[in-house]
Structure formats: C-alpha cells, structure tokens
Amino acid sequence: xxxxxxxxxxxxxxxxxxxxxxxxxxxxxxxxxxxxxxxxxxxxxxxxxxxxxxxxxxxxxxxxxxxxxxxxxxxxxxxxxxxxxxxxxxxxxxxxxxxxxxxxxxxxxxxxxxxxxxxxxxxxxxxxxxxxxxxxxxxxxxxxxxxxxxxxxxxxxxxxxxxxxxxxxxxxxxxxxxxxxxxxxxxxxxxxxxxxxxxxxxxxxxxxxxxxxxxxxxxxxxxxxxxxxxxxxxxxxxxxxxxxxxxxxxxxxxxxxxxxxxxxxxxxxxxxxxxxxxxxxxxxxxxxxxxxxxxxxxxxxxxxxxxxxxxxxxxxxxxxxxxxxxxxxxxxxxxxxxxxxxxxxxxxxxxxxxxxxxxxxxxxxxxxxxxxxxxxxxxxxxxxxxxxxxxxxxxxxxxxxxxxxxxxxxxxxxxxxxxxxxxxxxxxxxxxxxxxxxxxxxxxxxxxxxxxxxxxxxxxxxxxxxxxxxxxxxxxxxxxxxxxxxxxxxxxxxxxxxxxxxxxxxxxxxxxxxxxxxxxxxx
Amino acid sequence: xxxxxxxxxxxxxxxxxxxxxxxxxxxxxxxxxxxxxxxxxxxxxxxxxxxxxxxxxxxxxxxx
Numbered sequence: 213x214x215x216x217x218x219x220x221x222x223x224x225x226x227x228x229x230x231x232x233x234x235x236x237x238x239x240x241x242x243x244x245x246x247x248x249x250x251x252x253x254x255x256x257x258x259x260x261x262x263x264x265x266x267x268x269x270x271x272x273x274x275x276x277x278x279x280x281x282x283x284x285x286x287x288x289x290x291x292x293x294x295x296x297x298x299x300x301x302x303x304x305x306x307x308x309x310x311x312x313x314x315x316x317x318x319x320x321x322x323x324x325x326x327x328x329x330x331x332x333x334x335x336x337x338x339x340x341x342x343x344x345x346x347x348x349x350x351x352x353x354x355x356x357x358x359x360x361x362x363x364x365x366x367x368x369x370x371x372x373x374x375x376x377x378x379x380x381x382x383x384x385x386x387x388x389x390x391x392x393x394x395x396x397x398x399x400x401x402x403x404x405x406x407x408x409x410x411x412x413x414x415x416x417x418x419x420x421x422x423x424x425x426x427x428x429x430x431x432x433x434x435x436x437x438x439x440x441x442x443x444x445x446x447x448x449x450x451x452x453x454x455x456x457x458x459x460x461x462x463x464x465x466x467x468x469x470x471x472x473x474x475x476x477x478x479x480x481x482x483x484x485x486x487x488x489x490x491x492x493x494x495x496x497x498x499x500x501x502x503x504x505x506x507x508x509x510x511x512x513x514x515x516x517x518x519x520x521x522x523x524x525x526x527x528x529x530x531x532x533x534x535x536x537x538x539x540x541x542x543x544x545x546x547x548x549x550x551x552x553x554x555x556x557x558x559x560x561x562x563x564x565x566x567x568x569x570x571x572x573x574x575x576x577x578x579x580x581x582x583x584x585x586x587x588x589x590x591x592x593x594x595x596x597x598x599x600x601x602x603x604x605x606x607x608x609x610x611x612x613x614x615x616x617x618x619x620x621x622x623x624x625x626x627x628x629x630x631x632x633x634x635x636x637x638x639x640x641x642x643x644x645x646x647x648x649x650x651x652x653x654x655x656x657x658x659x660x661x662x663x664x665x666x667x668x669x670x671x672x673x674x675x676x677x678x679x680x681x682x683x684x685x686x687x688x689x690x691x692x693x694x695x696x697x698x699x700x701x702x703x704x705x706x707x708x709x710x711x712x713x714x715x716x717x718x719x720x721x722x723x724x725x726x727x728x729x730x731x732x733x734x735x
Numbered sequence: 736x737x738x739x740x741x742x743x744x745x746x747x748x749x750x751x752x753x754x755x756x757x758x759x760x761x762x763x764x765x766x767x768x769x770x771x772x773x774x775x776x777x778x779x780x781x782x783x784x785x786x787x788x789x790x791x792x793x794x795x796x797x798x799x
Contacts, residue, residue, distance in 0.1 A: 292746050293747065293748040294752075294789075295750060295751035296750070296789070349749075418750075421754075421785060421788070422782070422788060423783070423788040423789070
C-alpha cells in the first residue's frame, strides 16, 4: 500500500527525542508500510499502525483513538468564554453550537474551580484520562485562564493528558506556551484553505486591535492556522483538525482542506456536520443554511480516506462535557456538588483501573481479528466479495453490544465488509423507552436516523419496535448481546451473507439517513 | 464620553475585559460593566473602541 501518512514522518524527523518505532508484533489489524506507516483504518488505527511513542500518546485518548473512545473518558472545563473571531455557525450569546450544546449557557469556571472539578471527576471516574479546554470561546483567546488551569493540573494530576482546541488565530504566538505546559494534543478548527470560501463562514475576526471583515479576515485566519499547524508539527505536538461541513459552501472544498492539513502534518481530521437550527440563533440557522444528511457527510469523509487520518467518532460535545464520548455526566459535578465531595486523588488506583480497561480493550481487538476470518469465508461463499453494509449498534461502553434498544440515545454505525468492521459514525436519537413504556411517536425519527443501515444490534428490543423496524427493512438483532461490537457486526455479516447465498433473503441497497439536529442529550 | 454595556444582552464572555486600555471594565453578577469615569472611548490609544470591536453581540455596547 502506498504510504500516504507523511505526518508521522514529519513528526519523527522533527523530534530528536523520539525513539525508533518498534516493530509490529502482530500481523492482525491494519497494514502499515514504510517507516512512516499509514494506518488504513483512519482513527481506528491501533498499535500496529503507528510508532510506539505516538501510540502511547493516543491509546487512552478517546478523541484521538476510536478504539479508546469505547473505554476511556474525557472532560472539558469551561474556563475560556471569550473568542477572537465570529463564525456563522456559532451564536456567542449562548454557546458555540458545534463545540457545545447550543442554547445552554455553561457554568463558567475560574481556573481554581476547574482544577477542583478535574480532581473530583478523576477520583470518581478513574478511566477519565483526558482534560481539554474547548471554550466555550477559544482556549487561546483566554490565555491566562487556560494556562493557569494547565499549570496547576500538571502539578496536581500529572497522569492526565492535557489538550486544548482553538480556531488558530492566536496559535502561532502561543506555541511556546503550549509546549511549556506539556500540552501534546491540540485541535484546530479549519473550515477552509481558500479565503473566498472563508468569507462566507467568518464575518469578522479581531486582529491587531481591529475588527477585520470579509476576505481579508479569512486570509489572515487562514495564514495563522497554517502557520500554527506547521509550528505544532515541528514541535511534535499531535494535532486534530476539526472541519464543519457546510453544504453548498465547503463540502467539496474539505477534500482540499484535508490535503493541505495532511501536508502540514495533521494527525487526525474530524469532519463534522453543521448544526444549524433557527432556534440556536446562529447566522446559518437564521438564514436557512441546512446541515448535511448522513450520506452527504459520509461521502465527504470517504473522499478524504487516504489523506490525513479521519476521525468519525466525534460527538461535538459541549465545552463542559464529562464522561465517555456520547455520555455527559457533568450534572454530577456541578460546583455545589464538588464542594461536598471528599476528593482523594489516588494515582495508583487510577492506574490499576486503567490497566484493567486496557486488557478489556485488547480482548476486543483480538475478537475482531478472529471474527474477520469468518466474515471473509461467508462473503466468498455467497459471491459477495464487494458487499459493504452499515449496521447500527446500541452500546453503553466497554466496546460491547450491551444496550437495550429503548434506552439508546445514540447508535454507533459500523460499515461491515469481508475486510473490516469500520466505525463510520454515530446517530443521535430520542429515547424510545421512557418510564418503562415505548414512545411510538419516537420510532419514525429513530428509523430516519438509521435508515441507511441493514441491521441494528441491541442487547434487547421490545416486540413493537422490532416489528416496525422489520417493516422498514432494518433487521433487529439480539443474538449478539454483550459480545464485542466488531465481532458481533462481523458475525452478523457472515450470517447475512450466508442467508443471501441460500436464497433465504435478497440483498437490497438502503437509502439515506437524517442527522439529528439540536440538543445533544436529554438533561 | 464613555461607552456602556447593555447588561440584558451581555453574554458574560469576558472578551472585552482584557482589551480595555483603561482597565475600565469589570464583571458584576455574571455580566460586564464599564466604569464611565475611566472610559475614554479608546481615544489616544486605538482607532476604534476595543470593547465594541471585540464584542460578539451586535448592539450590546453603545455610547452612554
């Protein structure tokens, strides 16, 4: 395979401290080639796909490793409310709609409050390994608050990885400070590399004590973003690029963005759907700019495969989220609740717990490798070598099919073929089961959200939704309850191929699905 | 000669506070206020009032 992943090479070339990459121990998983081994699995990349020192940085980072996101948790602290640019998808009167749940003002924290909250969460949730500052404004437009928080955490919680996210405008002047605080993961939101396109996304920036507008503003922002990215790559800091997919404005263009950021050493590229409802009060929301459908999003993501590694498991979480991606336990850690907590930061206990989680993760990886052989055989027998289908999975973590259909607030989507079970995204839905009873009016919206899937894997499902899903052409599957997700998906795929081969069923293509807008999770 | 922040529209984001050359802005009950005795509308410092230029809410900061 062509080695397309030049960023690791750049990182290595520029970082004397890095050791030589360890040899691959296992032939399983994805292939690598050359010294700069590109993962063929996007962000699903595992230890076989990258140098040891990079793997060590990302293996328990839920945002940088798709595998890790089933097991490890993150938290954001909202210490950075100010911003230095205006985006058309963001309403600063409330919260940034793409980094935070819209319409809900976060509880702003001082650095001292934030540090206390991090220690409280870390002692309650030992698998919380990552702390990020993601606004609700821009982390680097609030440098004092951001770096004061980071400095204290480096002393008090040295095992927690520190990250921040930024629009990039102030990035070049902050790179030294970022490195000083041991922040080795930085997310930059880059929506364009062409200022003409940028002018449609950014009405203004605050730059050199002036409000700059139009193409000039987008040009300055673009230059700062590229310069900042190059500087971080040169320092060996891992970077994730977030891009908001805005249909009709930057959809095709994001392929070029992907190419440009990859060239400058970006580790991951996360293409997320625009969230724009009129009630959020954003410019795009008010002017009727729509977000992409599920298949439109997937088409752009697929077109970028082979470029910078793609992240597809982003939940666009709010700036004060706590827990596994897709869950939010921030309500358990409000300021008044933290005041009453007895906080003991036991680093050994955290490490012991994380080792158990790591063992479980490795078991999940092995189960996937084993199940691949069966899927391969079945698809060949069925004459379906090129068959690829999507399956939806209800899970509450640990990488297993372990959630009741009625309890799911999101479904994880896997693209299954004889070669792999690839995580391609997630779909938020409204709870079907409320207070023990199914809400039948919710079912059509759930079907819409997973309409492009052939099956939905659950731990259990009631008779009513089961029949309705079948009628809609989506197969409800309980047989793989509590199995690891990839194994379950591949086993189901093998069974599906077998049924197609026997003539029991006829394979049919599915339609598109709707990406749910609005609030991320019920409060 | 001073600007004022309309409290009901202020989002409390704090962007204005560090930009003020006169240290005239402070937080009060979750929103920001300008001390009219200190505000010079940035005259002698900048071409435009800094708080107005950086504020994300249109019409939130106006002449007093």
